[in-house]
Amino acid sequence: xxxxxxxNRARATLLAAAxxxxxxxxxxxxxxxxDINLVLNWKYQGPQGLLFLAEDNGYFEExxxxxxxxxxxxSGAAVPLxxxxxxxxxxxxxNALIELAARNSEEAPVGVFMIYNQPPFTIAVRADSPIESPxxxxxxxxxxPANDGALKLFPAFCARSxxxxxxxxxxxxxxxLREQMLMQGQVDGVFxxxxxxxxxxxxxxxxxxxxxxxxxxxxxxxxxxxxxIIVSKEFAAENPEAVEGFVRAINKSIKDAIAxxxxxxxxxxxxxxxxxxxxxxxxxxxxxxxxxSHPELAEVGLGNIDEARMAQAIEILVEANxxxxxxxxxxxxxxxxxxxxxxxxxxxx
Numbered sequence: 001x002x003x004x005x006x007x008n009r010a011r012a013t014l015l016a017a018a019x020x021x022x023x024x025x026x027x028x029x030x031x032x033x034x035d036i037n038l039v040l041n042w043k044y045q046g047p048q049g050l051l052f053l054a055e056d057n058g059y060f061e062e063x064x065x066x067x068x069x070x071x072x073x074x075s076g077a078a079v080p081l082x083x084x085x086x087x088x089x090x091x092x093x094x095n096a097l098i099e100l101a102a103r104n105s106e107e108a109p110v111g112v113f114m115i116y117n118q119p120p121f122t123i124a125v126r127a128d129s130p131i132e133s134p135x136x137x138x139x140x141x142x143x144x145p146a147n148d149g150a151l152k153l154f155p156a157f158c159a160r161s162x163x164x165x166x167x168x169x170x171x172x173x174x175x176x177l178r179e180q181m182l183m184q185g186q187v188d189g190v191f192x193x194x195x196x197x198x199x200x201x202x203x204x205x206x207x208x209x210x211x212x213x214x215x216x217x218x219x220x221x222x223x224x225x226x227x228x229i230i231v232s233k234e235f236a237a238e239n240p241e242a243v244e245g246f247v248r249a250i251n252k253s254i255k256d257a258i259a260x261x262x263x264x265x266x267x268x269x270x271x272x273x274x275x276x277x278x279x280x281x282x283x284x285x286x287x288x289x290x291x292x293s294h295p296e297l298a299e300v301g302l303g304n305i306d307e308a309r310m311a312q313a314i315e316i317l318v319e320a321n322x323x324x325x326x327x328x329x330x331x332x333x334x335x336x337x338x339x340x341x342x343x344x345x346x347x348x349x
Contacts, residue, residue, distance in 0.1 A: 034065055034242040038089040039081050040072040041227055042196070044272035046280035047287040049264025050115070051091065054253035056267050063245030074147030074175075075193075075227050082109040088235040089246070091115070093149040094228045094332065098314055101331050102323035109230040111333040113247050113303045115254070116226035116287075117294040120193040121150035121157075121217040124182060127210060131189060134163035134220060141169040143181060144191030149226065151191040153217065156320030161220040179204055183211070193226075195290060199283040203276060224313045225305065226291060228333070236334070247337045251303060251344065258288065258348055288348045301344025305333050 040048060051069065054060055060067045070087075072078055078092025079100055084107075094111050101108035123142065125131045131140060134157070144151040151170070158165035173181055173190075179201045182190045190197065194216065198208040206212070217224070229250060236243050257264035265281050296306045310329050318326045338344070 034239060036065055036067045036089055036242065036246060037087045038067060038069045038091065039078050039087045040069055041075040041078055041091045041093075042073075043071050044268050044275065045199075046265055046268060046275075046282075046284035047195075049261075049267045049284060050254050050257045051250060052253075052267035052271065053256045053264055054249040056270075057253065057256055059249035059252050060246070063242075063249050065242060065245055065249070067246070074145055075149045076152045077147035079109060079230065082230055082232050083107050085232065085234075087232075089229060089231045089243075091227055092230050093152075094225045094230070095149065095153055095313070095317060097228075097230055098317050098327060098332055099152075099321060099323060101327040102318060102325050105327060105331055106233075108327075108331070109232050110236065110331070111228035111230050111305075112236070112243060112335075112337045113229040113250055114225055114305050114333070115228060115303070116291040117296065117302070117305075118226065118291050119216070119218040119222055119224045120195065120226055120291045121153055121191075121222070121224070122194045122197065123150065123157075123189045123191055123215045124194075124197045125189040125213050125215065126182065126185075127213050129188065129213065131215070132213070134158070134161035134215065137168055137189070138164045139167050140188040141171070142189045142191065143171045143173045143187040144178065145175045146172045148175075148191050150193065150217065153222070153224075153317075154191065156317055157217050157220065157222060159320035160222050160316065179206060189215075193291075195283055195286045198286065199279055202279050202282075222316060223309065224316065225310065236337075240337070243337050247303070248339055251339055254302065255345065257284075258345070261285065292348045297348070298346050301341055301346060302348060303338055303344050304335055304341075305329075 055067060075093035076096040078090035079096040081087050082090045083100060097108060130136060178190045181187050183206060194214055201208045201212060231243055261281060261284055265277055265284060268280060269275055269277060300306055307329050310333060314327060
């Protein structure tokens with residue numbers, strides 16, 4: 001028979017356990033209230049399936065996150081939208097981030113998960129054009145969306161390739177008119193990402209392999225990174241666990257998408273029913289090959305960066321664009337939110 005003292009101890013133990021459970025439940029509830037507003041790089045297309053499966057497979061929910069992902073209007077546009085507080089996070093061009101960090105370090109976001117580790121930037125010209133190299137651009141007309149990453153990097157490309165760009169006429173155009181204006185001869189070349197132009201052309205009935213020539217920035221000494229998950233410094237400082245949880249969820253989502261591309265494309269179709277599933281699957285596959293397959297993955301893993309390579313990329317941009325200062329790698333990318341190295345992919349093929 002229990003003594004009065006033993007009963008009191010048992011009651012105290014139960015109360016302590018209940019209090020502990022209540023504390024944990026309260027913490028979980030607070031974590032579940034963490035909202036994240038994220039702006040994508042572009043419209044809903046095949047590659048966005050890399051991110052959408054994090055929601056569809058319940059990974060955001062597991063991390064206690066309520067994530068809203070909005071369509072974007074260019075990789076470069078995501079950076080100021082995160083910097084000015086319109087969004088907490090974005091999928092944006094790390095090079096635009098570097099430029100902002102050089103001009104205003106406090107305002108600039110920081111990269112936390114590198115997805116596009118190869119430079120996709122290009123100038124596309126018609127296959128029958130006399131333009132075959134940067135040296136042939138003198139006196140020509142080029143156009144692109146105002147927030148396009150390749151357009152923003154054009155001064156750096158001119159400097160790096162030693163092309164005379166002083167008399168090139170550069171104009172802005174709506175993204176949905178880019179390929180039409182090129183093929184109709186309204187401009188001599190257009191700025192963009194290789195696969196964006198390639199597959200937008202296919203949707204218009206243009207054969208990019210026969211009718212378009214690509215002058216790729218990477219072929220002219222611009223071994224740059226491209227799109228990363230970026231986060232405002234303020235949000236990261238106030239919600240470090242949420243950022244870690246988001247990165248974990250995206251890492252799982254990318255693994256799922258690569259293992260089952262059909263599911264990734266279906267996740268896009270669920271959000272945009274008018275996509276051409278066949279073309280978007282091709283776009284997805286080409287993105288893995290052309291934009292996510294840098295050899296450094298075997299060393300650092302998908303999501304991380306090679307610090308020496310990033311430092312060189314920063315130097316390229318600072319010199320070519322005559323930026324006021326050279327940001328440190330740590331101002332541009334923070335690897336502390338990444339999962340353990342063993343959790344990162346060594347290859348996407």
